[in-house]
Amino acid sequence: MADQPHGQGQLEPVLVVIPTYNERENLGPIVKRLHAxxxxxxxxxxxxxxPxxxxxxxxxxxxxxxxxxxxxxTQKAGLGAAYVAGFQWALERDYAVIVEMDADGSHAPEDLPRLLxxxxxADLSIGSRWVAGGKVVNWPIRRExxxxxxxxxxxMALGAKxxxxxxGYRAYRRAVLEKLRLHNVASQGYCFQIDLAWRTIEAGFTVVEVPITFADREHGESKMSGNIVREALIRVTKWGLRRRGTQLKALFTR
Structure with a gap:
């Protein structure tokens, strides 16, 4: 288990990190809903x-x-880099819980109390679309x-449950982000979320999933791209092969 096990503990103050790039139409309403x-x-x-x-x-x-x-x-450096910068900002202050939330309204702020x-x-709670009670709204079948x-x-590659x-809608206890080596996280998009969840599991922290309804954005354009998908495929495959190699090494050195 991790150095600092979960438990009710101190769950305030809470910081929600919201990365933005061309989200002017969405930002005001999402912050208003969050504070409500x-x-x-x-x-x-x-x-x-x-711009x-x-x-x-x-x-x-x-x-x-x-x-x-x-x-x-000063520049669009990707979702992962934006979150890492936000996490580091939070860890320089006294926040006990740090939350990831999209600016486009796909993550309902009304679900935040359940995540908290x-x-x-647990040490990390993930708003999940794919557990019982979770669902997506207005998604084309190809996205699903x-x-x-x-x-x-x-x-399957990582052996994760x-x-x-x-x-990307999740809440971390401070102890998790303090333990993870954020300075060497280079993943973006889908892959960033997989990367941090896997690091959290590997570090011995407890992860739970909370069912949410994920609604596709109404304003602006999705940041999803072919490059993001390819990055995730390549990196996850490498991590999976490394995991298998470690298992085989342990098996033959017993």
């Missing part, structure tokens, strides 16, 4: 130099609400097939 659902929660908007003025809007929101903070980055409650018995296939392949390893 969890009024004490703080927000960190990590903006990658959005549509998302960063400027974030600054305006922060000026009017001390619960909102903004981290400006789940940390009473891709997501289910990616998760099935990842579970988590059904939604690619899920």
């Amino acid at each position: 659902a969890a009024p004490k929660t703080h927000v960190l908007v990590v903006d990658d130099g959005s 549509d003025g998302t960063g400027d809007l974030a600054d305006e929101l922060a000026a009017d609400d001390e619960r909102i903070n903004v981290l400006h980055r 409650d789940a940390l009473g018995d 097939v891709l997501s289910r296939g990616a998760n099935l392949y990842s579970r 988590v059904k939604d390893l690619t899920g």
Whole structure:
């Protein structure tokens, strides 16, 4: 088990990290809904130099609400890098729980209290589309097939029991992110979520899944691309082969 086992412990203050790139239409409504659902929660908007003025809007929101903070980055460096920057910002402060949430409305803020409650018995809670009670709304069949296939392949390659390893709506206890070596995380997109979930499991922490309804974005464009899918396939395959090699080595050295 991990150095600091789970338990009810101190679950406040909570920081929700929201990466943005051209999310001006979505940011205001999602933050408003978040604070209606969890009024004490703080927000960190990590903006990658959005040309549509998302960063400027974030600054305006922060000026009017001390619960909102903004981290400006000068270039679009990818989802994984944005989250790592947000996590490091959080760890420099006294946040007990750090949450990942998309800006586009696909992650319902109203589900956040259930994710936080789940940390009473776990170190990482993942909002899951693929457990009983979870579902997706307004997704084309090809997206659902891709997501289910990616998760099935990842579970088989890594031997993980988590059904939604690619899920990006999740809450970490501080101890998890303190233990993981965030400085050497290079994964992006789907792969970033798989990477951190697998690191969490390998470090001995407890992971639970909370069923959520995932709704496709109404405004803006999806950041999904062929490069993101290929990266996940290549990296997960390498991790799976390394795991198998370690198992075989242990078997023959007994």
